[in-house]
Every structure is written in structure tokens, then in C-alpha cells.
Amino acid sequence: MDADAAEDSERTLVFRRSDFDDGTRGELPEDLRIRIPAVRLVRQVEEIAGRLAASRSANAAAPHLAAVLLWCLVTGRYGSWDIEALCEEEPLCRHLAGPISLTRADIHRYRREQEAPLQLALTEILSAAAPDSKITALTAEAARRLDRARQADREGPV
Numbered sequence: 001m002d003a004d005a006a007e008d009s010e011r012t013l014v015f016r017r018s019d020f021d022d023g024t025r026g027e028l029p030e031d032l033r034i035r036i037p038a039v040r041l042v043r044q045v046e047e048i049a050g051r052l053a054a055s056r057s058a059n060a061a062a063p064h065l066a067a068v069l070l071w072c073l074v075t076g077r078y079g080s081w082d083i084e085a086l087c088e089e090e091p092l093c094r095h096l097a098g099p100i101s102l103t104r105a106d107i108h109r110y111r112r113e114q115e116a117p118l119q120l121a122l123t124e125i126l127s128a129a130a131p132d133s134k135i136t137a138l139t140a141e142a143a144r145r146l147d148r149a150r151q152a153d154r155e156g157p158v
Contacts (some may be wrong), residue, residue: 006134022075028141030076035129042092044128045070048121049096052114053142067118073145074125079152080108100133108153111146119146 032041049066053059071093072083084104086093111118123135124143130138 002119016021018098027133027137028126032074033114041055041061041074041125042071042096043123045074046096052117052121055117061106062110063098064096064098064120065106066114066121068093068102069107070125071096072120073118073149077141078145078149079155080111080149081156082152083107085123100141111149115146119143122146 018140025046029035030095036044046067049070050063053062053066057063066095068083068087072078077086080091081104083093084102084107087102088094119139123138123146126138126141127133
């Protein structure tokens with residue numbers, strides 16, 4: 001890999017992991033794997049995504065979209081462009097995406113169309129990471145993460 005390619009790759013990686021800081025600090029880390037073991041967290045994401053997709057959509061891709069989006073939201077990755085790349089690069093995202101190839105447009109559209117159910121599902125996952133927190137604080141944290149996703153999409157890829 002030449003120096004320019006390495007620099008581009010590094011810049012993209014930083015963007016994917018960036019924290020779109022809005023000045024608010026919650027009691028939860030951006031990446032919930034700090035609080036919940038990854039294996040338990042991914043099982044919870046898959047279970048909740050399955051319930052969400054089954055109750056909301058006949059689209060065969062819905063469970064995969066929900067799982068990938070929830071996983072990325074609970075691990076601090078927000079932008080549709082970045083999530084699309086993660087589905088190709090990160091083995092766990094590839095696993096959650098299943099047999100389908102998720103595009104930025106699919107991810108963005110699903111998140112926009114299913115924002116309220118995603119917020120409820122995200123709140124449920126956040127409550128496992130902070131069981132003593134008030135539901136209003138967890139709902140606000142879920143809304144903040146979805147807002148960061150919208151902000152990341154407005155900024156676009158680096």
C-alpha cells in the first residue's frame with residue numbers, strides 16, 4: 001500500500017469512528033462494548049432487530065438492516081457511507097448483513113423510514129447497559145444517537 005492510500009484509509013477509519021460531538025455527555029459510552037461484552041450485545045441486537053423487523057416489514061432485508069443499524073448505533077458508528085463500508089470490512093457487520101449487500105441508500109432509507117421503532121429498540125438496548133437510568137434519559141440518548149447518524153449523513157464521506 002502506498003503512502004497516499006494509507007493516508008486515505010487512515011482518514012476514513014478516523015471518520016468511521018468519529019464521535020460527532022454535540023457537546024452533551026451522557027452516562028453511557030459511545031461504544032457499549034465498554035459496558036456489555038460484545039457477544040452478549042450482538043445477541044441482544046439480533047434478538048431485538050428480529051422482533052422489530054418481524055413486526056414492521058415484509059421486506060426480506062429488514063432484519064439485516066435493523067441488526068446492522070442497531071449494532072452500529074450502539075458501537076458509535078453513524079454515517080450510512082461508513083456503515084456500508086463496515087458491512088464489507090468488519091466481519092461482525094458482514095455477519096449481521098447476512099446474504100444481502102447493503103448499500104448506503106438502503107441504510108439511509110431504512111433508518112429514515114423506521115426511525116421511531118429504531119429509537120424504541122435502541123432505548124431497550126441502552127437500558128441493558130444502564131439498568132439504573134431513567135427511561136427518559138435513555139430515550140434521549142437513543143434520540144441523540146439517531147441525530148448523530150443524520151448529522152453524519154449530512155457531512156458525507158471524508
